[in-house]
Structures are given as C-alpha cells and as structure tokens.
Amino acid sequence: MARTGRPRSFDRESALDAAMRLFWLQGYEATTVSQLAAAMGKLSSASFYAAFGSKEILFREILERYEAIHGQALAPLSDTTLPPREAVERALRASVRMQTAPDLPTGCLVALGASGWSEHNAALAACVAETRARNRASFSACVDRAVAVGDLDPESNTAALGLMFDTVLLGLSIEARDRLPRAQLEEVVAVTMRLWDSFAPQGRAAATRG
Amino acid sequence: MARTGRPRSFDRESALDAAMRLFWLQGYEATTVSQLAAAMGKLSSASFYAAFGSKEILFREILERYEAIHGQALAPLSDTTLPPREAVERALRASVRMQTAPDLPTGCLVALGASGWSEHNAALAACVAETRARNRASFSACVDRAVAVGDLDPESNTAALGLMFDTVLLGLSIEARDRLPRAQLEEVVAVTMRLWDSFAPQGRAAATRG
DNA sequence: AGACTTATGAAGTGATCATTCCATAAATCT
DNA sequence: AGATTTATGGAATGATCACTTCATAAGTCT
Structure with missing residues (x-):
C-alpha cells in the first residue's frame, strides 16, 4: 500500500462496478470505450488504458469479478452439505433475485453474453461460453449427487x-x-421444483432435510 | 413484373437469406454493412442502400422474414384444431429442430436478439422484444385453452x-x-412435457388425442 | 531538494463505421 | 433512335471506433 507515483484520482473498484454495469447492460461489442471511460468517472482515454489495459482485458477482469460477486448465487450447487434439491432451489431462487435486483441490470451477464459476438472476438465469446458450461456442469453434478444419495x-x-x-x-x-x-x-422456479419432485423415487417428493 | 430500368444483378431473396444468416449469427450491432453487402453477393454500397434502404430497415425486413419462415415452428400453438398438449410439444420440438438445423445458425434469432443492444438502438431492440412477448402470449393462450377444455x-x-x-x-x-x-x-423437451402431465387432472397425463 | 514513479489532460493515430454522390451501364417505353 | 428509369462501381462523406503519444502534474523515495 501507499505505492510511489501520483495516485489515481478515481476509485478503481467503483470504476469496475460501473464498467460491469455497462457490459452487463449492452454486451461487450455494443459497449464503447468512450462510454466506459465516461461511466467509470470521466476518465481520460490515457487513464483508462493505463489502469485497465484494453477493452478486452477489462472485460476479462469484469467477467471474473462478476463470477466472484453475482455468480455466487449458484454457489449452493457446490455446497455438498446441502440436500441436492434444496441446493438447486436455493441457486435458482438466488439467481432470480439477483437478475431482478432493482439496482442492477436485469438478467445474467453470462447468459445474455451468449449472443452479439462477431467472428473477430470469438476467443472472448468462448470465455463466456466456458462459464456457462461450468454452470451447466454444476447443475448436473448436483442431480448426480441426488441420485447417489437416493x-x-x-x-x-x-x-x-x-x-x-x-x-x-x-x-x-x-x-x-x-x-x-x-x-x-419465482413462480417458474416453483414449477421447476415440482419437476424435481416428479423425478423422486416412488413418485413422491424427497423431503428437504436441510 | 418486368419493370423498367436496369435489372438488379443479384437475387433479392437469396440476398435476404444471406443477411438473415449474418444477423442471426452475430446480432444486429455486431454485424456491419460491409459484411452484409459482401455476404449478400458482393454488392456495392450503392446497391445495398438502393435495394434495402438502410441497415435498420433491412433488419426489420429480416425480422419479418424470419417470423414468416422459421417462426412457423411455433404455429401449432395457434392451431386450435390440435389438442393443447400436442400443440405445445409440436411447437417445442419443431423449434429445437429449427434451432439445431445443420445449415442454419444455431439458436433462435428472436431469443438471442434479447441482448447486445446499445441505448442508441432501443427502438429496434423493442421490436424484437415484442416478438418474444407474442410468443410468450401464445404459450399462455395454449395453456388457457387446455384448462378450458379440461x-x-x-x-x-x-x-x-x-x-x-x-x-x-x-x-x-x-x-x-x-x-x-x-x-x-430434445430430451429437455421430453422432460418439459412430463411437467404438463403432472399438471393434468387426477395427476394423470391427458391423452394426446390428435 | 532532487531523483524517481505513476497518473492525467489534450491532442492525434489509422481503421472502420453507416451512408451518400455521381458518372455510367443496362434495361423498358414512346 | 431517343427519352426514361433503375442499378452499378468507385470514390468520398463525417462520425466514431479502439488505442497512443507526450508533456505535465502529483505523489513517494533517498
């Protein structure tokens, strides 16, 4: 801390939040560096590139940050101390709440990041796709666990x-x-959980023993 | 037919198909007029604008065309001669086949068109959103019909x-x-239809009397 | 105080964006 | 044949794209 050199005149964390908001709202390609710099605190172009490298590097950082913060909605899926059914329901409900939070862009950055990519940015698009693949695997693992547990x-x-x-x-x-x-x-989530119950042994709901 | 003036040197219909492909693949904003003109038959910029007006006007035409051609996958939902359950299943299955057709972009242009829009094109984005709203209403209407019929x-x-x-x-x-x-x-569709059955009276599947 | 390090503001880079202009080509109409 | 109509190729428009350069400002280090 207290490094040498002129201190930056903006807060890096809140600048990242502003950038996340824009990427989340508009997607990567539709978001311009001018928009970003303005939203991140009226940064000059020089400050933007000094602090964040490039639009692409910034997006990668934002994607990590998004996973670390908002991606935690899906954390229950990996919590093996939770009964699988409850893990799935908690994950879905937490994600819905996150996706409809009044102070954040609606929807999920990772899900909505499936489209709007030109060939030129295929590598970056693949990066977001990998995140979706991991989420997919988490759901499957949770179901597998439920089968294993009976x-x-x-x-x-x-x-x-x-x-x-x-x-x-x-x-x-x-x-x-x-x-x-x-x-x-939320009602869609409730209906979805009914589906789980119809997959339970003897056609009866597995108790939520959490 | 056989109007006066120099005839155009390209087939308008196949040019539209090429444009649809690009918009479908990349979304509106990530697709450039140069890409479009090239894919539509190496059109000059002048020919492009003479024939299609502008990028935005072209997109609106493409959206209509998409609905008329590929949107027909959902037509069963509005076919009141079909038992509602069969209508839903046919629509879902036809859409999956369309969305995974080997000679077309994957996914649905209307669904994937939910993201990648900057503020500047909000009106156009709303146009696609209306299409999604109509589809949503079709599903609801079909379910309502099923309730009415018992x-x-x-x-x-x-x-x-x-x-x-x-x-x-x-x-x-x-x-x-x-x-x-x-x-x-397709297996997801099958699972989805199980959900319908769990909503059927007496907990038993409504017969597909089609 | 002076060397050093990092950040900033302003201006400018070439590339590409959507779009237009214009002279000419190729058809039909009289 | 000549007038009319529409399409085309090519060059150019100003705007905006992501990004850089550079002199200067504002700190810490010795």
Missing part, C-alpha cells in the same frame, strides 16, 4: 433433468431482460 | 406453467448456441 430415481432420465435446470436458468435471464416481474420468475 | 387442472398455477414453456424455449436457444447436441435439447 433422492432421485436413477431409472429416470436424470441427465436431462440436470440440463433442464440449466435451460430454465438461461431462459429466465431473457425474461428478466424483458422486464418480467420477479414474482412471475 | 386437459389441465384449473386449481394449479397454470399461468406459471405457460410461462415455463416460454422459459424453456428461450433457454434452449442459448444452449443451441453453445452447440449442445440436438438430442440433448
């Missing part, structure tokens, strides 16, 4: 069920972006 | 069920864009 019937198509949760989460992002009210999206 | 239990949350189908369809678009194999997406 909470889901191994005879049913559990692979499809895992993918189904991912599908719903992604779809909710577009609906959140379309400004559907939070309550409606 | 195929779904009116006591259950049928509004959420209608929205659920829309959610799944939108989510499938992102997964198709992520190149998930068609078979997996």
Whole structure:
C-alpha cells in the first residue's frame, strides 16, 4: 500500500462496478470505450488504458469479478452439505433475485453474453461460453449427487433433468431482460421444483432435510 | 413484373437469406454493412442502400422474414384444431429442430436478439422484444385453452406453467448456441412435457388425442 | 531538494463505421 | 433512335471506433 507515483484520482473498484454495469447492460461489442471511460468517472482515454489495459482485458477482469460477486448465487450447487434439491432451489431462487435486483441490470451477464459476438472476438465469446458450461456442469453434478444419495430415481432420465435446470436458468435471464416481474420468475422456479419432485423415487417428493 | 430500368444483378431473396444468416449469427450491432453487402453477393454500397434502404430497415425486413419462415415452428400453438398438449410439444420440438438445423445458425434469432443492444438502438431492440412477448402470449393462450377444455387442472398455477414453456424455449436457444447436441435439447423437451402431465387432472397425463 | 514513479489532460493515430454522390451501364417505353 | 428509369462501381462523406503519444502534474523515495 501507499505505492510511489501520483495516485489515481478515481476509485478503481467503483470504476469496475460501473464498467460491469455497462457490459452487463449492452454486451461487450455494443459497449464503447468512450462510454466506459465516461461511466467509470470521466476518465481520460490515457487513464483508462493505463489502469485497465484494453477493452478486452477489462472485460476479462469484469467477467471474473462478476463470477466472484453475482455468480455466487449458484454457489449452493457446490455446497455438498446441502440436500441436492434444496441446493438447486436455493441457486435458482438466488439467481432470480439477483437478475431482478432493482439496482442492477436485469438478467445474467453470462447468459445474455451468449449472443452479439462477431467472428473477430470469438476467443472472448468462448470465455463466456466456458462459464456457462461450468454452470451447466454444476447443475448436473448436483442431480448426480441426488441420485447417489437416493433422492432421485436413477431409472429416470436424470441427465436431462440436470440440463433442464440449466435451460430454465438461461431462459429466465431473457425474461428478466424483458422486464418480467420477479414474482412471475419465482413462480417458474416453483414449477421447476415440482419437476424435481416428479423425478423422486416412488413418485413422491424427497423431503428437504436441510 | 418486368419493370423498367436496369435489372438488379443479384437475387433479392437469396440476398435476404444471406443477411438473415449474418444477423442471426452475430446480432444486429455486431454485424456491419460491409459484411452484409459482401455476404449478400458482393454488392456495392450503392446497391445495398438502393435495394434495402438502410441497415435498420433491412433488419426489420429480416425480422419479418424470419417470423414468416422459421417462426412457423411455433404455429401449432395457434392451431386450435390440435389438442393443447400436442400443440405445445409440436411447437417445442419443431423449434429445437429449427434451432439445431445443420445449415442454419444455431439458436433462435428472436431469443438471442434479447441482448447486445446499445441505448442508441432501443427502438429496434423493442421490436424484437415484442416478438418474444407474442410468443410468450401464445404459450399462455395454449395453456388457457387446455384448462378450458379440461386437459389441465384449473386449481394449479397454470399461468406459471405457460410461462415455463416460454422459459424453456428461450433457454434452449442459448444452449443451441453453445452447440449442445440436438438430442440433448430434445430430451429437455421430453422432460418439459412430463411437467404438463403432472399438471393434468387426477395427476394423470391427458391423452394426446390428435 | 532532487531523483524517481505513476497518473492525467489534450491532442492525434489509422481503421472502420453507416451512408451518400455521381458518372455510367443496362434495361423498358414512346 | 431517343427519352426514361433503375442499378452499378468507385470514390468520398463525417462520425466514431479502439488505442497512443507526450508533456505535465502529483505523489513517494533517498
């Protein structure tokens, strides 16, 4: 701390938050460096590049930051102390709340980042796609765990069920972006959890023993 | 037909198809007029503007064309001669096939068109959003019809069920864009239809009397 | 105080953006 | 044939793109 040289005149963290907001709202390609610099505190072009490297490098940092902060909504999926059904429900509900928070852009940056990429930025688009793939794998792992524990019937198509949760989460992002009210999206989550119950052994709901 | 003046040297229809492909693949903002003109048959800039007006006007025409051609996957939803359950399943399955067709861009132009818009093109983005809203309404109407006919239990949350189908369809678009194999997406549809059955009266599946 | 380090403001880079102009080409109409 | 109409190729428009250069400002270090 207290490094040598002239101190920067803006707060780097809040500048990152402003940048995240823009990328989240508009996507990578539709967001210009001028917009970014302005929103991040009326930075000069020189300050922007000195502090963040380039638009692409900034986006990569933002993506990491997004995962670290807002991606935590899906953390329950990896929490093996939670009963799998509760893990899935908590993840979906937390994500819906995040995606419809009044002070943040609607939808999920990672989900909505699936489109709007030209060939020129294919590498960066792939980076976001990998994040989606990891989320997908988390849902599947959680379902697998449920089967292992006996909470889901191994005879049913559990692979499809895992993918189904991912599908719903992604779809909710577009609906959140379309400004559907939070309550409606929460009802979709409730309906989705009914589906889990219909996959439970003996056709009965696995108790949420959390 | 056979109007006066020099005839154009390219086929307008196939030029439109090439433009649709680009917009579908990259989105509106990430697609440049140079890319369009090149893909549409190495048109000169002058020819492009003479024939299609502007990038925005072209996109509006493409959107209409997309709905007329590929949007027909959802036509079963409005076909009241079909049992509602079959209508939904046919629509979902036809859309998955369309979204994973080997000779077309993956995913749905309308669904993936939810992101990548800067403030400057808000009007155009709203146009695509309206299309999504119409599709949403079609699913709901189909579910309402099922309730009216007695195929779904009116006591259950049928509004959420209608929205659920829309959610799944939108989510499938992102997964198709992520190149998930068609078979997996079809399994998601199968799982989704199980959900319908769990909403049926007496907890039993409504027969597909089609 | 003076060397050193980092940040800033202003101006400018070439490239590309969507779009237009204009002379000419290629068809139909009288 | 000549007038009219539409399309084309090529060059050019100003705006904006991501990014750089550079002199100067504002700190810490010895």
